Amino acid sequence: MTTFSDVEFVVRTIAQTAVDNEKYFGDLDSVVGDGDFGYSLARGFEIVLKDWDSYDRTDVSTFLSKIAIAITGRIGGTSGPIWGTAFLRAAATVKGHSEVSGDDVVPMLRAAIAGIMARGGAELGEKTLLDALSPVADTIEESIAAGDSSERIVSAAAATARRAADATTPMVARRGRAAYTGERSIGSPDAGAVAVAVILEALASRWGNRTA
Amino acid sequence: MTTFSDVEFVVRTIAQTAVDNEKYFGDLDSVVGDGDFGYSLARGFEIVLKDWDSYDRTDVSTFLSKIAIAITGRIGGTSGPIWGTAFLRAAATVKGHSEVSGDDVVPMLRAAIAGIMARGGAELGEKTLLDALSPVADTIEESIAAGDSSERIVSAAAATARRAADATTPMVARRGRAAYTGERSIGSPDAGAVAVAVILEALASRWGNRTA
Amino acid sequence: MKKIVNDPQRFVPEMLEGLALANPDTLRYVPEYNLIMRTDAPRDDKVSIVQGSGSGHEPAHVMAVGKGMLDAACPGDVFAAPPMDYVYETTKLVNSSKGVLLLVNNYTGDRMAFDMAQEMSLADGVTVKTLFIDDDVAVQDSTWTVGRRGVAGNFFVIKAVGAASEAGADLDEVVRIGEKVNSVTRTMGLALTACTPPAKGSPLFELGDDEIEIGVGIHGEPGRRRAKIMPGNELVDTLLEPVVNDLPFESGDRVALMINGLGGTPISELYLAYGHAHKQLAERGITVARSYVGEYCTSLDMAGFSVTLVRLDDEIEGLLAAPAEIGMRIF
């Protein structure tokens, strides 16, 4: 069900969305952060797009590792280690698999989440992108268990991500630069969580037309 | 006709007007100058007001010299030397006179004008306060020759000063900081010339009520 | 946005190139890793000192490279910690047989990049230690756990460890000194205006015509609270009070006092602030033995300033007084 080309489609959509939303993501980060989140992601992922054909595609794990190295090498700030770790952990989950399937998706996502937590020390509810990623993993798990089509799974995940991102608005930031402003972080959503929602919405809207 | 108290009244009105118009004169100087003209005059003349009773009043010449020294000691920029020289030259004109009369006014003013020209090298038509002072001297001379009352003399002088100040608007500044902007000095009046007009208008409006 | 900038993405590399061109004898620019290093680094008779951090804080840290200060600075993009690869490569480039000390201002992104880079370097057999600088008292009572931020006080840590390493101290000794200086250094800043990152092109936050931001960070992060503009002396008191009370600094102490400009405030105003701070400290019985007025750690073009105090003892005072020569210079 999940093929190599689905993995490529997901990675490419993440990269394209990051590049397309440079300004928007930056503006979100400037409300209580330092405004560089959009710039950082875009600089990393534009390299992914530029060198797209060059990444070793021996297997999914190798491919995702190469992507991880490419973005950690270029993305600075908090996002470099965070996003790089996420890709590395997802890659490690399917190491040695010649094929990946829909059943690998949730373990990969959970591994990415655990990696981010280990790297940055954040827990759920501290107003970071984890607050969008974690509910998304739950939704996908449920949707797969319910036997949903991949279209339905992705669109359910996108809806959850958006709701979860919105739900970060009333939270007090306890991680990242936004935490320095304490109570003043209340009232605007977390930039990372919104980015997760925007990416999943992009995946959902393009899923039907993905090249197999 | 001109008494010591008239001289005191004139000096005091100049001083008060300079202090009252600090901001206005500064704004005029900031159009093409550096904005400090109001500040400079005010800092000098506020001392004149503060120490008013202390100036040696042996005779008019001594009195004006003391005023000159007080303001040159405090006013910086171009205005310190210019206004100080004007007072010094006016004082020198009546040196040794135990009394001064209306007939001394024009020679004193002409001496002040000549002093300013010598000090700063400016000629008429170069968009400085000379372009107001010089016509004022002419008007006073004519008005005295016509046998006018002191009220009429002063109000004629004020009207001339205002016309002359307005007439500096189309001029190209060739002296002072405004000259650096060349053609761009066209379109706004010279700050120094306007100050002369404002001072003469203050003299005219208070002349009737001056304490003898 | 009105700045001296070409392509915003080239802002940092072009600045670094200019810095190296202005100091051809002493500084080298390595474009692959976006770093500035001393032409004579690494020297095996001294511990190599490296500071990494986001850019936008100039003269920190690229202009603090030179004799008696840093051996290399490894800046990321504006306000972004450097990618860990750059830190890793920098560490290898300046690897000395006496070891490498990485100085890091305490921020999540920087910590992570340096932790990862240190792990990789250690695996390669490079002797490397990391020292986190956290002098900002503005954020002490907050709810997150990464702890205080590192701000302008890092100058003193750099100066002290730079002098110690120049004098031949070994890595443990250099670390001891750096930790000691950090432990007696406290800073707090305020912003009169927001700053404009070249890539964003507009101010990071909005401040009203009469508003200031107290406890601001050096990345344009808003501070802890807003207030109305107040007379200069009160601005100074607003910062000095929490700084003094935090360590606390007490009567009889000798201190270094720094008034650091955040980028857009003229040095004339900084000296005015210095005068008041100096006198306030004197009233508390605190003696200013060394003074620092100017820009040390900025936030791009932000108007505002920070106040830093360092409690001196003979050791620290000697290290601060040692000669040094860096890219940021006058003559």
Next chain:
Amino acid sequence: MKKIVNDPQRFVPEMLEGLALANPDTLRYVPEYNLIMRTDAPRDDKVSIVQGSGSGHEPAHVMAVGKGMLDAACPGDVFAAPPMDYVYETTKLVNSSKGVLLLVNNYTGDRMAFDMAQEMSLADGVTVKTLFIDDDVAVQDSTWTVGRRGVAGNFFVIKAVGAASEAGADLDEVVRIGEKVNSVTRTMGLALTACTPPAKGSPLFELGDDEIEIGVGIHGEPGRRRAKIMPGNELVDTLLEPVVNDLPFESGDRVALMINGLGGTPISELYLAYGHAHKQLAERGITVARSYVGEYCTSLDMAGFSVTLVRLDDEIEGLLAAPAEIGMRIF
């Protein structure tokens, strides 16, 4: 207005007091005449060097007082030449048996104050000479007769005459050197924003969000023309071109290159400008032998910069390289 200021009328005295408090061993503040002088001045083994000018150009000139530079600086209020009495008193205070050199940036007000003060000092038997600095090429083809303005290039004149006087040169020799340096120094500046004098409380002129002012003076006087903001390299070219062509500087020349910040522009941007200017000069066959990047002569909080070139020969280069120690310092 958001500035570190108490009573605007006390802005200059409070700044000077801060400067003296920060440099107790080397600088003395004389409040009666609003001046800063070296604690060891006058010294009878050297010509005393004094610069007077309006304030608002810091570090010029009060922070350029010290060994190898000025013996005293006699500043007026912001952007106003000092009252002639102050100049006269300063001259008497630093009177040395080798004489006094008054350095004056060429402006009407300054010229008049110094001419008058010089006359008074000469009458008192003080040996005093005056040297007018006029490096600004922006105003060369104008219609007034006071001539070019003195701007950031005055740093080089101060440095050279300071070094010469420190080496024991007599007054005539010091004057010769100062005139020589002035004659081979050229500057032009541009503003990205207007500046705000504390006493006025609002910007001196209005510039649109995308407008710049080319050929601006250091007193917030508007320049010769307005233009739209352009990329950093073009900003540099806009200034470099007229500066190079004025002397002119030619292939084979060795020069000092200064990128001077006007007060509100961060040093990161200045280094970016430096890099481009350096490369442009190299393309013309002009070698930058000495580089200066930072704030030397500002216009309060104005954003913008100026470019200065000095044609070097062995004599000038040696004088610029001589050691000096001033209030504006880093360590």
